[in-house]
Amino acid sequence: MSAGWLAIAGLGPGDEALVTPEVSAALAAASDVIGYIPYVRRVAPRAGLTRHESDNRVELDRARHALSLAAGGARVVVVSSGDPGVFAMASAVFEAIEAGEPSWRGLDVRVLPGITAMLAASARAGAPLGHDFCAINLSDNLKPAALIERRLRLAAEADFAIALYNPRSVARPDGLDQALAVLRAACVDSRPVLFARAVATPAESLRVVPLPQARGEMADMRTLVIVGSSRTRLIERPGAPWLYTPRSAA
Amino acid sequence: MSAGWLAIAGLGPGDEALVTPEVSAALAAASDVIGYIPYVRRVAPRAGLTRHESDNRVELDRARHALSLAAGGARVVVVSSGDPGVFAMASAVFEAIEAGEPSWRGLDVRVLPGITAMLAASARAGAPLGHDFCAINLSDNLKPAALIERRLRLAAEADFAIALYNPRSVARPDGLDQALAVLRAACVDSRPVLFARAVATPAESLRVVPLPQARGEMADMRTLVIVGSSRTRLIERPGAPWLYTPRSAA
Numbered sequence: 001m002s003a004g005w006l007a008i009a010g011l012g013p014g015d016e017a018l019v020t021p022e023v024s025a026a027l028a029a030a031s032d033v034i035g036y037i038p039y040v041r042r043v044a045p046r047a048g049l050t051r052h053e054s055d056n057r058v059e060l061d062r063a064r065h066a067l068s069l070a071a072g073g074a075r076v077v078v079v080s081s082g083d084p085g086v087f088a089m090a091s092a093v094f095e096a097i098e099a100g101e102p103s104w105r106g107l108d109v110r111v112l113p114g115i116t117a118m119l120a121a122s123a124r125a126g127a128p129l130g131h132d133f134c135a136i137n138l139s140d141n142l143k144p145a146a147l148i149e150r151r152l153r154l155a156a157e158a159d160f161a162i163a164l165y166n167p168r169s170v171a172r173p174d175g176l177d178q179a180l181a182v183l184r185a186a187c188v189d190s191r192p193v194l195f196a197r198a199v200a201t202p203a204e205s206l207r208v209v210p211l212p213q214a215r216g217e218m219a220d221m222r223t224l225v226i227v228g229s230s231r232t233r234l235i236e237r238p239g240a241p242w243l244y245t246p247r248s249a250a
Numbered sequence: 251m252s253a254g255w256l257a258i259a260g261l262g263p264g265d266e267a268l269v270t271p272e273v274s275a276a277l278a279a280a281s282d283v284i285g286y287i288p289y290v291r292r293v294a295p296r297a298g299l300t301r302h303e304s305d306n307r308v309e310l311d312r313a314r315h316a317l318s319l320a321a322g323g324a325r326v327v328v329v330s331s332g333d334p335g336v337f338a339m340a341s342a343v344f345e346a347i348e349a350g351e352p353s354w355r356g357l358d359v360r361v362l363p364g365i366t367a368m369l370a371a372s373a374r375a376g377a378p379l380g381h382d383f384c385a386i387n388l389s390d391n392l393k394p395a396a397l398i399e400r401r402l403r404l405a406a407e408a409d410f411a412i413a414l415y416n417p418r419s420v421a422r423p424d425g426l427d428q429a430l431a432v433l434r435a436a437c438v439d440s441r442p443v444l445f446a447r448a449v450a451t452p453a454e455s456l457r458v459v460p461l462p463q464a465r466g467e468m469a470d471m472r473t474l475v476i477v478g479s480s481r482t483r484l485i486e487r488p489g490a491p492w493l494y495t496p497r498s499a500a
Binding site: 012015016017018019020021022025059083084085086087088090091092093094095097098105106109110111112113114115116119120122123124126127128129130131132133134135136137142143144147150151154155157158159160233235236237238242244245246247248249 | 262265266267268269270271272275309333334335336337338340341342343344345347348355356359360361362363364365366369370372373374376377378379380381382383384385386387392393394397400401404405407408409410483485486487488492494495496497498499
């Protein structure tokens, strides 16, 4: 049996100019690409490459499928958007390994980093993550809403800039409004909030509003939200203002 | 006068395979590259390109120099390692713009994201940042030690995985030991701590130890430290164990 391998690769936010050469090389060497439908479709078809598209919310099944193929000698790339290690497929693969076939622990598994959504959004707006920050996934499929609220309160108390992933979905239309209400209660100022939608794609749009005016309806499933710290500033200018957090805390 | 521009670009952690095509294209189009000495030296010399090397800790001078050149029509790339928006040059450039010439607000300034150290380190070790996490800069040049300690305590209380940037320097030999003491007092368990040194370079080394055994001397200026959350796990295997944080909080 030939030596299979499994790479868990980040495709970045959308623009091909943000895909690392390391990821492109893995895709060029792969026999199989596996992932959520829109991510797999970002990989061009070619002879010798099988593309396996799967639905959302079947991450563990997808991970086990990828591991089985690699164990059988295939050269497998599991694709995520952004970075695979941030609220994406890398953890699902390791969960599948830990609970799965003992032989899977001997496989050649590599995680190939990518430009995660908050870095792309921050770059487009300026530098809102230039000082201490945190990243919180608002999806409550995998954690209780009370834990999300507690983390938001503590993050505000620590005065982190806060990147909110998966801020809104059809299943949780009120999740972001609840999060913003927690932050408004914890923060007396009107720090800026960035709604960055579909960054690095043709549909990109950016909007900055003060926290008191931020509303859940300003985000959809393709939006990344960054709530500034108390020190985050706007620079007014001819075009859209720049948003940045100074390096200094005082 | 020809139209100058300024790009603030992330070179990633070291390996050229982790430099995005967007950054490579900006460097190929530049007339001037500016940055801290070791980062500027990662850009190959060529006809038509002037490389400006500057010492560390002169970020604002460097930013003003870059802005002046761009205002004069130069095509300028300010280089950072990792991502320029995370504890790097992007905030310094916006600070310089805000306090500088009003005309600088009309310049073409772009931030080009890169693979920041915590994403590269996480990928090499597995997926320790697979659930909610924060990033804290331990440098106390720009913030008081008491604020760092407070953030660490709140981050532990929120049960974030914690990425520690600039964990140790000659000027602050005890900073990481103090941070680890705060975390040991706040965390009763023996969660794993990753010391990732010089990731994606020939000098790369990784070490994982339980929090009670973590010591400041395990890090140097080239190390990124990731302290797991209470849920971060090790998968034992023939080689180095994999480190990951499950997607679920319960």
